[in-house]
Amino acid sequence: MKTRTINAIAIALGLTFSTASMAAAMTRTEYSAEKDRIEKDYKADKVACDSMSGNKKDICVAEAKGKEKVAKAELEANYKPSDKHRYDARVAKAEADYDVAKERCDDMSGNAKDVCVKEAKAALTSAKADAKVQEKTTEARKEAGKETAEARKDAAEDKRDAEYKVAKEKCDALSGDAKDACQAKAKAQYGK
Incomplete structure (x- = not known):
């Protein structure tokens, strides 16, 4: 009985999370509208850069x-x-930051510029590495979750079998109709 309750809870949680992820998904219309908004924002931001000149304009465009x-x-x-799209978003952020930082470095010269560019490149490498770690960690958690669920299921079955054997052994002390009723009850209780 405990096993059925645990399984029911596990199934309910699984459905809750899958429903939540489906509810978070966008419709095609929402996607298209958001894509259009992004393009309009980009054009407006780019027009705002037109009034600038030199490296300030380059930074603004970047x-x-x-x-x-x-x-x-x-x-x-x-x-x-x-996971791949979340990784891509993290990498896009890192690359965007790098491009802007690199443009900002153009205001410098000599060793200061070289150091600035190296720092920007190091930040990019670090951010990409962090994104990769996050992606791999998420994958590992999913696998571990599957293995844990499987282990719990196996453990629950083992417990149920052991409890059934105990109940069956208790029935052996009885005889006649009492023993038959006891065995029927044990079979029903433990799903045998």
Whole structure:
């Protein structure tokens, strides 16, 4: 009986989480509308950069492109939720930050510029590595969750079998109709 309750709870939790993830998914219409908004925002941001000149304009354009790239990657992760799309969104953010940082380095010269570029590259490498770790950790958790659920199921079966054997042994002390009733009750209780 305890096993059935545990299994019912596990199934209910699984349905809850799968329903929650389905509810979070976007419709095709919402996706298209959000994609159009991102493109309009990018165009507006780019127009705002036109009034600037020199490296300030380059930085502004890099920020606008980065913002668009990140927004599109996040949109894709929301529209089609997956570990790969979440990873892609993290990488898009890292690359956008790198592009902007690299443009900011253009205001410097000599060793200061070289150091700035190396720092930007190191930050990019670090962010990509963190995204990869996050992706692998998520995969490992999913696998561990599956293995844990399987182990729990096996353990529950083993417990149920052991409890059934105990109940059956208790019935052996009885005789006649009492023994038959006891065995029938044990079989019904433990699903045998």
